[in-house]
Amino acid sequence: MLNVLFVCLGNICRSPMAEAVLRHKIRESGLEAEISVDSAGTGDWHTGKPPHGGTRELLDRYGISYAGLVARTVQPEDLDRYDFIVCMDRSNEANVRKLAGGSGARIMGLMDLLPDEAFREVPDPYFTGNFDEVYRLVDAGCEALLFRLKEEISGKRTAGE
Template sequence: MVSVLFVCLGNICRSPMAEAVLRHKIVQRGLQDQVSVDSAGTGDWHIGSVPHEGTRKLLDSWRISYEGMVARKVVSQDLANFDYVIGMDDSNVSNMRKLSGGNDAAILKFMDLLPNEKLREVPDPYFTGNFEEVYRLIDAGCDILLDKIIEEKL
């Protein structure tokens, strides 16, 4: 089973949106027995919380399930257990590299999946309010990521 972990700051906006979108795409491609996905945050403010209302509304509008998702904090063991650990911005990637103790081969920055985009970080809609922009980026990036997983691991 190939495993993916998305990481953002609080695990209520960007990373759960990416988790839900990738799960949806995995099911659409019939890969649910081959690829698993989770999400976490680098901060602990929202542990146990459901995704942000803006994320839930947007996912609902696309009929993408976020059932059972609750915020958690990334731990060092995650960096050893997941095949792909994907940070939403430079700060997330930097925090995970510190946590990894040098075992950071699996860590990627989400926007590296979208080299033609001007943005180099996934904006945090908790602060910007622009959940639609984040969805557009995540939707496109998850397609590329799933193709990458299929090519590299399946």
């Protein structure tokens, strides 16, 4: 099984949106037994809270479930538990890399998966209020990530793992 962790600042806007979107895409692809998804934040202000109202409203609009999602902070053991740690911006990525030390986790920015996109980070809608723009980026990034995960699963099957 491949394990993915999305990371943003407070784990109430961007990373839970990405978690919900990727779970939805995984379910549509029939890959629930092969890919798991979670999200966390680098800050602890919102621990235990559900996603931001703007995130919930947007996900409702697209028919994407966020049931059971509550904010939590990144823990050192996450660096060993997850195969891919996908950060929403460079500041969060730097914080995760600092926490990772010599971990073998693959840490990347979501926008690294979209090299032709003008945005190099996913803007924080907690401050900008633009949840629609964030959804567009998250949806495209999750699509690219799912393609990469499918390639990895296919490679493992070919290798007989």
